[in-house]
Amino acid sequence: MPNWLAIILFLLVVLGAATGVISGAVWSAGFLPAMPGWLIILLKIGIIVFGFVMLVASLMTLVGDRKQSAKIQNRIGPNRATFFGQSLGGLPHFIADGIKMLFKEDIVPNGAHRTFHMVAPALIFIPALLGFSVIPFMDEYCSTGAPMVTPNYPFELCPNGEWLNYFQVIDLNSGMLFAFAIASIEVYGATIAGWAANNKYSLLGGMRSAAQMISYEVSLGLSLAGLLLIWGTLDLNEMVRLQGKLFAGWIPLWGIVIQPVAFFLFFLVGMAETKRPPFDQPEGESEIVAGYFTEYSSMKFAVIQLAEYVATVFLATLTAVFFLGGWQVPFLFADGFHFGGIGAQPDIALPYAVVIAMRIVAMLFKVLVVVWLQFMMRWTYPSFRYDQVMTMGWKIVLPLSLANFFVTAFIVLII
Amino acid sequence: MGEVNVKTLKQKDRTFWEQTYVTEFIKGLGVTMKHFFTNLSPNKEDRDTRTVEYPDEPRDYPDRYRGRHRLMVRDDGQVRCVACMCCSTICPADCIHIEAAEHDDPSIEKYPETFVIDQLRCIACGMCVEACPCDAIRMDSGVHVSAFEDREESFHDRETLMDLGGQSMAEQGGDHIPSPN
Numbered sequence: 001m002p003n004w005l006a007i008i009l010f011l012l013v014v015l016g017a018a019t020g021v022i023s024g025a026v027w028s029a030g031f032l033p034a035m036p037g038w039l040i041i042l043l044k045i046g047i048i049v050f051g052f053v054m055l056v057a058s059l060m061t062l063v064g065d066r067k068q069s070a071k072i073q074n075r076i077g078p079n080r081a082t083f084f085g086q087s088l089g090g091l092p093h094f095i096a097d098g099i100k101m102l103f104k105e106d107i108v109p110n111g112a113h114r115t116f117h118m119v120a121p122a123l124i125f126i127p128a129l130l131g132f133s134v135i136p137f138m139d140e141y142c143s144t145g146a147p148m149v150t151p152n153y154p155f156e157l158c159p160n161g162e163w164l165n166y167f168q169v170i171d172l173n174s175g176m177l178f179a180f181a182i183a184s185i186e187v188y189g190a191t192i193a194g195w196a197a198n199n200k201y202s203l204l205g206g207m208r209s210a211a212q213m214i215s216y217e218v219s220l221g222l223s224l225a226g227l228l229l230i231w232g233t234l235d236l237n238e239m240v241r242l243q244g245k246l247f248a249g250w251i252p253l254w255g256i257v258i259q260p261v262a263f264f265l266f267f268l269v270g271m272a273e274t275k276r277p278p279f280d281q282p283e284g285e286s287e288i289v290a291g292y293f294t295e296y297s298s299m300k301f302a303v304i305q306l307a308e309y310v311a312t313v314f315l316a317t318l319t320a321v322f323f324l325g326g327w328q329v330p331f332l333f334a335d336g337f338h339f340g341g342i343g344a345q346p347d348i349a350l351p352y353a354v355v356i357a358m359r360i361v362a363m364l365f366k367v368l369v370v371v372w373l374q375f376m377m378r379w380t381y382p383s384f385r386y387d388q389v390m391t392m393g394w395k396i397v398l399p400l401s402l403a404n405f406f407v408t409a410f411i412v413l414i415i
Numbered sequence: 416m417g418e419v420n421v422k423t424l425k426q427k428d429r430t431f432w433e434q435t436y437v438t439e440f441i442k443g444l445g446v447t448m449k450h451f452f453t454n455l456s457p458n459k460e461d462r463d464t465r466t467v468e469y470p471d472e473p474r475d476y477p478d479r480y481r482g483r484h485r486l487m488v489r490d491d492g493q494v495r496c497v498a499c500m501c502c503s504t505i506c507p508a509d510c511i512h513i514e515a516a517e518h519d520d521p522s523i524e525k526y527p528e529t530f531v532i533d534q535l536r537c538i539a540c541g542m543c544v545e546a547c548p549c550d551a552i553r554m555d556s557g558v559h560v561s562a563f564e565d566r567e568e569s570f571h572d573r574e575t576l577m578d579l580g581g582q583s584m585a586e587q588g589g590d591h592i593p594s595p596n
């Protein structure tokens with residue numbers, strides 16, 4: 001098949017899919033107010049989980065892991081799987097991988113606990129996805145379509161209408177607690193997977209992942225305690241809104257600006273939580289084969305792998321929400337850009353729909369940048385030794401986050 | 416007991432920042448980022464990748480690459496080989512088969528009626544080229560031996576070998592020299 005034909009065909013498929021998604025969104029937007037609440041929630045879950053999380057996670061298996069590492073190591077990376085004769089930057093590989101995984105034999109080792117062995121991948125995967133239910137991808141939607149921005153920023157009015165929660169699956173006012181509670185459940189999956197396989201390596205990997213995740217979870221929460229003191233809320237959307245405030249009219253008060261130390265700690269601890277190199281001790285390829293999923297094959301293996309990538313996306317999303325302003329675009333408010341403080345009229349007025357689109361794109365962009373950075377680090381640094389991981393967790397990161405907490409508390413007290 | 420010379424090497428102390436790893440981590444990230452962005456360049460020339468995407472991109476062989484054999488020709492287009500059997504004698508893989516026939520020109524005496532090289536047996540040692548007294552066989556065609564679907568295809572006969580052939584700079588034996596003009 002000639003090249004141009006394949007390219008046109010591919011473009012048609014992509015365009016078709018895009019039109020489908022957009023027209024579906026427009027269609028459902030027209031009906032949104034009339035739809036029952038559960039349908040809206042289902043729609044949100046579908047779009048967030050399949051349209052974003054799963055897409056990014058499965059693309060990362062290819063783009064992040066194989067293409068990016070190839071670029072760093074002066075290689076080309078996979079490009080032999082083709083779509084009608086076009087390698088398309090290797091994209092068809094991840095589909096090929098999925099199909100291959102489906103057709104592989106699923107082996108349960110002798111003496112394994114069959115039920116747990118089967119359930120464990122789901123125990124890792126489900127919490128990883130559940131966390132996304134509290135992530136705000138945009139501010140609440142004003143039903144009349146024209147919210148009023150007040151100079152007192154996080155306080156916005158929606159005249160003659162109400163705030164509708166269209167861009168967040170559940171609007172929990174303790175969203176942050178929920179996110180961390182769910183994230184820490186993942187450790188059960190890893191440990192059970194390691195234990196159920198009846199393999200010493202798996203068991204070691206499971207123990208390691210339990211120890212590592214529990215040690216770092218302490219710091220994960222503590223590094224954010226400073227932000228909690230400053231913002232005084234656990235509601236993720238409220239946190240993002242507060243980050244839209246401007247200091248002296250020009251500096252957006254993102255989490256990274258007010259808590260730079262916490263940002264670095266959180267980023268570091270986040271990497272340790274996702275069990276990616278340089279913190280890949282639970283997998284420890286050189287010592288314990290593949291750690292807790294040594295004995296997994298076929299789709300179960302794929303699910304565990306995917307869950308790790310989803311966890312990476314989740315941590316990246318949390319980083320974006322806490323420190324990089326979530327869906328905030330600097331100086332962009334609900335009615336357009338206000339430079340140098342919120343005036344009565346926006347400097348560049350924008351329709352509400354454009355603002356929404358820009359904010360969603362900003363959120364996705366931030367997440368992707370953080371994911372990219374995590375992968376850069378993954379391909380840059382050598383792994384820590386296991387005892388170094390523990391030393392760092394308990395002796396360096398924990399005291400640092402405690403110190404950060406105390407200093408912040410002190411400053412908050414003075415101001 | 417002889418004196419043992421011990422040289423004490425003083426290790427460079429780590430500076431404070433090196434010890435915290437912070438600067439070193441950033442430096443390391445800088446290196447990988449440099450590679451990453453260099454290799455993202457849309458212009459292939461600017462990238463650092465050395466990979467040759469072989470079947471899609473031709474690979475340049477070095478000048479002395481021993482490729483497919485070729486039989487050189489005389490300036491009237493006849494085969495240059497005089498069927499002296501030197502090459503088939505020296506060939507360690509014993510893969511050159513020559514059947515000599517008498518040439519019409521008494522000053523040339525012999526020519527190969529059949530000249531077959533079994534490319535599946537050839538080990539590309541180049542000894543035949545070295546042995547040939549009249550520069551009649553060469554391996555400098557720059558074409559590698561392609562894969563065969565059938566054993567028969569691996570027998571390169573005289574015509575196949577001559578297809579790649581050219582004229583030699585070396586002096587040509589025999590009286591059979593047509594005047595240049």
Ligand code: SF4
Binds near residue numbers: 509
């Ligand atoms: S290259 Fe070596 S093996 Fe091949 S035909 Fe010549 S002498 Fe024989």
Ligand code: SF4
Binds near residue numbers: 498500501502513546
């Ligand atoms: S190719 Fe050269 S060495 Fe071989 S038979 Fe002919 S003249 Fe002799």
